[in-house]
Amino acid sequence: MRNPQLNANGELIHLLSTEGLPREALTRILDIASSFLEVSDRDVKKVPVLRGKSVFNLFFENSTRTRTTFEIAAKRLSADVINLDVARSSTAKGETLLDTVDNLVAMHADMFVVRHSSSGAPYLIVDHLHRTGRSDVHVVNAGDGRHAHPTQGLLDMYTIRHYKKDFSNLTVAIVGDILHSRVARSDIHALNALGVGQVRAVGPQTLLPTAIEKMGVRVCNDLQEGLRDCDVVIMLRLQNERMNGALLPSAREYFKGYGLTPKTLALAKPDAIVMHPGPMNRGVEIDSEVADGPQAVILPQVTFGIAVRMAVMSILAGN
Numbered sequence: 001m002r003n004p005q006l007n008a009n010g011e012l013i014h015l016l017s018t019e020g021l022p023r024e025a026l027t028r029i030l031d032i033a034s035s036f037l038e039v040s041d042r043d044v045k046k047v048p049v050l051r052g053k054s055v056f057n058l059f060f061e062n063s064t065r066t067r068t069t070f071e072i073a074a075k076r077l078s079a080d081v082i083n084l085d086v087a088r089s090s091t092a093k094g095e096t097l098l099d100t101v102d103n104l105v106a107m108h109a110d111m112f113v114v115r116h117s118s119s120g121a122p123y124l125i126v127d128h129l130h131r132t133g134r135s136d137v138h139v140v141n142a143g144d145g146r147h148a149h150p151t152q153g154l155l156d157m158y159t160i161r162h163y164k165k166d167f168s169n170l171t172v173a174i175v176g177d178i179l180h181s182r183v184a185r186s187d188i189h190a191l192n193a194l195g196v197g198q199v200r201a202v203g204p205q206t207l208l209p210t211a212i213e214k215m216g217v218r219v220c221n222d223l224q225e226g227l228r229d230c231d232v233v234i235m236l237r238l239q240n241e242r243m244n245g246a247l248l249p250s251a252r253e254y255f256k257g258y259g260l261t262p263k264t265l266a267l268a269k270p271d272a273i274v275m276h277p278g279p280m281n282r283g284v285e286i287d288s289e290v291a292d293g294p295q296a297v298i299l300p301q302v303t304f305g306i307a308v309r310m311a312v313m314s315i316l317a318g319n
């Protein structure tokens with residue numbers, strides 16, 4: 001089956017998932033992101049890569065980091081950025097997603113950055129653009145349901161490479177609500193493609209997808225076992241908004257069993273880094289002493305996200 005992210009020449013024209021992206025494609029994105037990192041340190045924080053292009057941010061779900069860093073990234077590439085105010089848009093009057101897209105294409109959109117609570121929504125848009133002869137309009141998935149969040153996966157890979165240099169001997173523990181996490185899925189696909197030593201999926205059985213071991217991870221229901229001697233700890237939020245019914249006794253019980261504290265972090269290697277895609281729930285999955293401690297690289301993740309999103313938009317636009 002055709003990969004909807006690629007054109008007939010095998011070039012990346014949409015970014016929908018890290019699944020199926022080979023190591024070379026991932027490494028190229030990370031390398032180009034490296035070259036964009038210094039743009040943010042210039043007096044004039046701009047390069048003309050997307051000059052004259054219109055990037056539409058369509059966020060049908062809440063966001064702080066992703067929406068803002070996409071906007072900053074597009075502006076640093078000199079694009080015109082339009083943030084659709086979904087709550088005040090005609091979506092609230094019953095307009096369909098594809099009718100909204102058609103209208104924005106009629107306004108000469110060049111790229112859509114889409115976040116949606118429904119898994120597959122960005123794929124629907126790509127399929128629609130192909131069927132209506134507008135394959136020249138690019139789509140970036142900024143998080144769809146529990147399915148994928150590819151730019152978060154990429155910025156996580158950028159962060160790990162920045163601090164650890166080489167993936168091959170690393171043990172990475174992904175801890176928490178993996179069942180509902182698009183970040184976990186995007187990270188696991190990317191880590192495996194980049195040849196990481198071992199990925200551990202750590203959490204209570206109720207928060208792990210069935211047959212997750214088929215994704216090439218080691219399952220650990222015990223936090224101590226999951227953290228022991230690992231190089232990278234990626235903590236995840238409990239996604240209560242995606243849970244149907246109680247999967248846990250209480251947030252307090254969860255923190256007792258799976259919260260990252262100075263004591264549990266001491267099981268990892270002394271130079272282990274702590275990551276979190278945000279938003280964090282302090283005292284639920286992570287203790288403030290760890291979140292604000294010397295091993296946390298949670299805020300650098302956000303900064304790297306700008307360069308990674310610049311790289312992605314630049315590549316999609318053919319630069």
Ligand code: CP
Binds near residue numbers: 062066067143152278
């Ligand atoms: N990591 C992430 O997606 O954060 P936001 O929901 O704030 O965009």
